Amino acid sequence: MRYLDEFRDPELARVLVAAIRAEMGDRPLRLMEVCGSHTVAIFRSGVRQLLGGSVELLSGPGCPVCVTAQRDIDHALALAAAPGVTLATFGDMIKVPGARGSLQQARAAGADVRVVYAATDALRFAEANPSRQVVFLGIGFETTAPTVAASLLEARQRRVSNYYVFSVHKLVPPALRALLASGEVQLDGLILPGHVSAIIGEAPYRFLSTDYRLPAVITGFEPLDILRSILDLARLARSARPAVVNQYGRAVRQDGNPAALEAMAAAFSASVAEWRGLGSIPGSGLRPRSEFAAHDAALAFPVDVPASREPAGCACGRVLRGATKPPECPLFAVACTPERPVGPCMVSAEGACTAYYAYGRA
Numbered sequence: 001m002r003y004l005d006e007f008r009d010p011e012l013a014r015v016l017v018a019a020i021r022a023e024m025g026d027r028p029l030r031l032m033e034v035c036g037s038h039t040v041a042i043f044r045s046g047v048r049q050l051l052g053g054s055v056e057l058l059s060g061p062g063c064p065v066c067v068t069a070q071r072d073i074d075h076a077l078a079l080a081a082a083p084g085v086t087l088a089t090f091g092d093m094i095k096v097p098g099a100r101g102s103l104q105q106a107r108a109a110g111a112d113v114r115v116v117y118a119a120t121d122a123l124r125f126a127e128a129n130p131s132r133q134v135v136f137l138g139i140g141f142e143t144t145a146p147t148v149a150a151s152l153l154e155a156r157q158r159r160v161s162n163y164y165v166f167s168v169h170k171l172v173p174p175a176l177r178a179l180l181a182s183g184e185v186q187l188d189g190l191i192l193p194g195h196v197s198a199i200i201g202e203a204p205y206r207f208l209s210t211d212y213r214l215p216a217v218i219t220g221f222e223p224l225d226i227l228r229s230i231l232d233l234a235r236l237a238r239s240a241r242p243a244v245v246n247q248y249g250r251a252v253r254q255d256g257n258p259a260a261l262e263a264m265a266a267a268f269s270a271s272v273a274e275w276r277g278l279g280s281i282p283g284s285g286l287r288p289r290s291e292f293a294a295h296d297a298a299l300a301f302p303v304d305v306p307a308s309r310e311p312a313g314c315a316c317g318r319v320l321r322g323a324t325k326p327p328e329c330p331l332f333a334v335a336c337t338p339e340r341p342v343g344p345c346m347v348s349a350e351g352a353c354t355a356y357y358a359y360g361r362a
Helices: 010-023 036-045 047-054 070-081 103-108 119-128 145-158 172-182 194-200 223-238 258-267 290-295 316-320 352-359
Strands: 029-035 055-062 085-089 112-115 133-138 163-167 189-192 216-218 244-246 268-275 279-288
Touching (some): 010 047, 010 223, 029 036, 029 194, 029 223, 036 047, 036 055, 036 223, 036 352, 055 172, 055 316, 070 085, 070 103, 070 133, 070 163, 085 119, 103 112, 119 133, 119 145, 133 145, 145 163, 145 290, 163 279, 163 290, 172 194, 172 279, 189 194, 194 258, 216 223, 258 268, 279 290, 316 352
Parallel strands (some): 029 055, 029 189, 085 133, 133 163, 189 216, 216 244
Antiparallel strands (some): 268 279
């Protein structure tokens, strides 16, 4: 079978594929891989092709760049344009288009926009340049939030008064609840994100089985991990036994990472957040706690944010809900490519459109 040579253990992959097919009933199993890293791994390894029509895999809202609301991108652009401000961000945010262009274009026009690898890089820059007001664009799920929380705690401890965070962090479980509550997409199971789960553990997902009667599996990112998770989901779905299974025990503990969770709780409080494609979801965002108001860029810089609008014709929001697949968007690979992205799903390395463009057209 083509693609099997790409697996660390091709014979085990062959056995897993055969077992998955043996579990199938009259209709394909419809699963959603929540995490963008899983989407990329699935495409790279040929999992879709190996399973053929026995399993339908939908991409979900697991790309933090992609789910960032258009207004938040425009807000970040307004911050970058503020006098005396240095905006620090991760590299995958630099090309996301907003109403007034992208951060990359803002930098070309003279704004001080810097790509960093961690929030602590921005904090160090602020400490070394006290005349600049340094704003770190805090983006990501529970995976990156603890490190940004740690930077706020350190900034307060070291009295670095010119360091700020513009937090557009998102929490995954509330988004999954909103997605399922909408009833727009019918699923047989969920492949849950390994990195996020390493922070939050298993308990936050229990509502999937208790409230929505859906099986879900926490898994890693090796192709064999993914095949095992699909086999588990097939068995659970066919036997009508909803459960949340932690198949990624080498990285995910039942209670998650207590130190990371403690840092998040110390620096952030849950808030309403706007998600691209999902709308406003209560308790799904993180804002600096009142004790850190002096470091909250949303409070410190009353910038003018223009009226935001979604890119014309872009189906990114529907892709993030699993309501459509990237090739079904009329802009895909025509007006929208990685070199000329219209929406963020074609910008981020974890975006479903990027994955389909790079691997899904063979």
